[in-house]
Amino acid sequence: MSAIHARGDLPYRCKCGYSELIRMADFSFQQTRPIPKGPDLGSEICHMGAVTAKCANCGEECLVEIDLWEYPVGAIDAITSYCEGCQLLMAKETLRRFISLKG
């Protein structure tokens, strides 16, 4: 199991059109128990972090959730994001620049 190292600011846009930044340092990642992938395949771990930011323009609660899948241990298999009330202003692949694993 590894710890998450997150850095930088994520640009996002509220549904009202207002753009802001979320600090990666504000995500407090929690990790799941290891999830078995199958016989002889080891386990994967999901690190989940979420931030809710109130839009300075319209007051909307913008939710950004980031899930990092660690598999095999120490390696990033995938990073996914989920937003409510807003959208991230970047390609999903770009998220990898903001997050790394410290073994």
Ligand SMILES: [Zn+2]
């Ligand atoms: Zn807004």
